[in-house]
Every structure is written in C-alpha cells, then in structure tokens.
Amino acid sequence: MVRFPVRYFVGTFTGLLTLASLTACLSINRDSAIAQPTSPETSSPSPSSTMTPSTINPQLVAADNQFGFKLFSQLMQQDGEQNLMMSPTSVAIALSMLYNGANGETQQQIASTLELQGLSLEEVNQSNADLETLLEHADPQVKLAIANSLWGNQEVAFKPDFIQRIQTFYVAEVETLDFKDPAVVNRINDWVNRNTEGKIPIILNEVRPDDILFLINAVYFKGEWQQAFDEANTSDRPFTLLDGSSKPHPLMSQTGSYLYQENDQFQAVSLPYGNGRLSMYVVLPQTDVPLPQFYEEFLSASNWDTVMTGFTRRNGTVELPRFRYEYATRLNDALQALGMPLVFDPNAADLTGLTDQDSYVNEVHHKTFIEVNEEGTEAAAVTSVGIRATSAQVPREPFMMTVDRPFFCAIRDNESGVILFMGSVVNPE
Structure with missing residues (x-):
C-alpha cells in the first residue's frame, strides 16, 4: 500500500x-x-x-x-x-x-x-x-x-x-x-x-x-504586507454567513492605491507582500451571486488567467476580516x-x-x-x-471593497504565475 x-x-x-x-x-x-x-x-x-x-x-x-x-x-x-x-x-x-x-x-x-x-x-x-x-x-x-x-x-x-x-x-x-x-x-x-x-x-x-x-x-x-493595516482602524462589523445569519467579527481597514477590478460577478483586489513579487488576491462575489454559483463559474485556471489580466491601478478602501x-x-x-x-x-x-x-x-x-x-x-x-x-467595467471613482461575506483568496507568485495557496473563507474565526 x-x-x-x-x-x-x-x-x-x-x-x-x-x-x-x-x-x-x-x-x-x-x-x-x-x-x-x-x-x-x-x-x-x-x-x-x-x-x-x-x-x-x-x-x-x-x-x-x-x-x-x-x-x-x-x-x-x-x-x-x-x-x-x-x-x-x-x-x-x-x-x-x-x-x-x-x-x-x-x-x-x-x-x-x-x-x-x-x-x-x-x-x-x-x-x-x-x-x-x-x-x-x-x-x-x-x-x-x-x-x-x-x-x-x-x-x-x-x-x-x-x-x-x-x-x-x-x-x-x-x-x-x-x-x-x-x-x-x-x-x-x-x-x-x-x-x-x-x-x-x-x-x-x-x-x-x-x-x-x-x-x-x-x-x-x-x-x-507591503502596506500594513493600522490596528486602530480594526473594528467589529457584521459578517454574513452562508445561512444568511450574521455575527460580529473584526474587520481591518486601509485606504490606498491597489490593483483592483470589479464586474457584475465579483470584486477583486491584490494585496502585495514585501517588494510586491508575491501577493494575496481577495475575490469577493457580488451580493446577488450565490457562492456555489460563483465557484462553479469562476473556479478554473482559464478564468483565473483572464482575471489576472483585468487588474488596473485604482485608489480605494479595503476592509478585510482578520482570521x-x-x-x-x-x-x-x-x-x-x-x-x-x-x-x-x-x-x-x-x-x-x-x-x-x-x-x-x-x-x-x-x-x-x-x-x-x-x-x-x-x-x-x-x-x-x-x-x-500490498495486501466589468471598472469605475473611475475610488472603490470600496468590504469583505463582510464568504470570499475566495489565493497567494500567488506574480512573476511565474504559480499559485502557492488558495482558500475559501465562509466563517472567519
């Protein structure tokens, strides 16, 4: 065996x-x-x-x-x-x-x-x-x-x-x-x-x-993080669970310039580490897109490659759960x-x-x-x-991305394109 x-x-x-x-x-x-x-x-x-x-x-x-x-x-x-x-x-x-x-x-x-x-x-x-x-x-x-x-x-x-x-x-x-x-x-x-x-x-x-x-x-x-979150900006906010209920949970917050994109299916942002060679990508389905539908339509290498070409530099605010x-x-x-x-x-x-x-x-x-x-x-x-x-279209004004419901995340090497980690967070703890 x-x-x-x-x-x-x-x-x-x-x-x-x-x-x-x-x-x-x-x-x-x-x-x-x-x-x-x-x-x-x-x-x-x-x-x-x-x-x-x-x-x-x-x-x-x-x-x-x-x-x-x-x-x-x-x-x-x-x-x-x-x-x-x-x-x-x-x-x-x-x-x-x-x-x-x-x-x-x-x-x-x-x-x-x-x-x-x-x-x-x-x-x-x-x-x-x-x-x-x-x-x-x-x-x-x-x-x-x-x-x-x-x-x-x-x-x-x-x-x-x-x-x-x-x-x-x-x-x-x-x-x-x-x-x-x-x-x-x-x-x-x-x-x-x-x-x-x-x-x-x-x-x-x-x-x-x-x-x-x-x-x-x-x-x-x-x-x-290349830009650390200020602990003074972290506060308990409602996080919506899969069954529609919510619970209070710490959400970190920062404002800056990010690689970002948004369409009728999701919002996505790149949060770089160190010198920017490695990043965490946070992908948040829109509120009217059920999580099973999102994963069925989104989770493929070809879709991921398409998403990777859609980022542009934008100013905005990111609110992310600590987990x-x-x-x-x-x-x-x-x-x-x-x-x-x-x-x-x-x-x-x-x-x-x-x-x-x-x-x-x-x-x-x-x-x-x-x-x-x-x-x-x-x-x-x-x-x-x-x-x-044996035996979508990106808005020009500053964006707001509040990650207060289940989301997908991945850690990626931006030079080779290889994904080191990927995960789904449905109930941050």
Missing part, C-alpha cells in the same frame, strides 16, 4: 508574509535496503542554483494551476460549507515525486490528473527543481521555503534510479528506518514540525510494519474523481519504478493552518505520500 498524507497550509496576515519550505539534507544509512545513487558522472543533471523567471517552464506553471483549481473544485463539493485552504504547489510536488515511481497506465493517470501531458519525466523533474529554486529566492523580504523528504522501510529494496531522481531534483532528505519501531512516527512528525515552524506538528498518526515508504513535501510562507483557521481532509476520493484511481487499487497499481514489491497508495492527507492579521500572512503546508506493501 501507499500512504500519502498531505500537510495543510498555515497562513497568517501579520505584516509579515513568509512561505517557508523545508530544506532537504541527505541522510542515507549505507547499511539500509535503499540503494545508493549512482556516481555524478552517470546521474541526471542537477538543478541550476540561479533561476530567473525566464528559466521556468510555463507548461509546468500552467499544469500546477490547472490541477490546483480542479482539486479545489472537488474539495468545495466535499467541504464547501466550511473554511477551506489548500496548497496546489505542495500537493503537486508530492505527487510528482510519486510519479517518478509509477509505470504504465498508473503513471499515465497521474500525468493526466496533474496536467503533465506533453512533458517528459525529466522535464517535469527539472521544471519542479527550477520552480522551487525560483520561489525560495523570490523576495528577500518574504520567507518562502519548500522541503521534501523520503522515509523508507529498511526491509524494502527501492530502485536506485528512483532514489537518485528524488535526491537530485527534489533535494529530498532520505532516511531508512525500522518501521516496527514505535518511535518512527514521532521522528517523521518532528521533521514536519520543524519544517513548518511548528504550524503543522503532526501529519502521521501511525506507521505500520507493512508501510514501505512515505514521501513528504512541506511548504512554509511568512511575509509582511485564523485550520483545515484537514483526505484527498483519496478527490484524486480518484480527477482521474487517477489505479494508484489506489491494490490489485492494479503499478509502482514498479519505485520497488519490485507490490504496493499501492493507501491514503493522501492534507492539512493547513492560516492566520491573517494587520501585519501580514503566515502559511504552511505539508503533503505526505505513504506506501504500504
């Missing part, structure tokens, strides 16, 4: 916005059953240490965003009446590592789900390596880190090519452990806790002797609905690029935490894969 737990994102609006990824350092037990990588002379090319936006493969960015909106739509059908936050980047990177161990129709289904058609395996890996390097150096005023790890059962022999690709392109920390040892689960969770700055302390509840591998990605983000919440879900059903059922089937999964032992994906979990306040945003996400043996 394969168990694929996914860590959720942590977001905090606090004048400081940081996205931190876990930094990978290699640790291999030479006596373990994981084969050692081949020599540098025979290995695949390592990722470049200096990335610029022009070096990023636009096909991968488009694929990640398309996959992200598809997955978000599935989760909205499942959890649309609660606050939701996910990291398309984290899930895509974790599944890309799994993709390296799949063959045949199983690999084809993963590629289709991740929108990787037209990209070779090497292109996928190199593009992910380039993107991670770019994101981690996006803005010196924003902390953005991505880390990967592989935790293998010492009794299982893994394919050397698979291990080498995970090390070379994903800079993954690799360890083999005795999965019969009850302390293993704490060791893995400690790694996750460190690499999410304590925002996600637990991703695994147990490690079983028949688990053979866990692939984990972690993303951490922390950054300050903090956690979200957790199991992604098995959503991923199967998106077109990759074979990898979850113990009788049909083909993960022979990973090990000769029969295996399949048992579970995919995702956890997030987000906090938004006057200073900025802090966010973290972890995705873990565990493998178990």
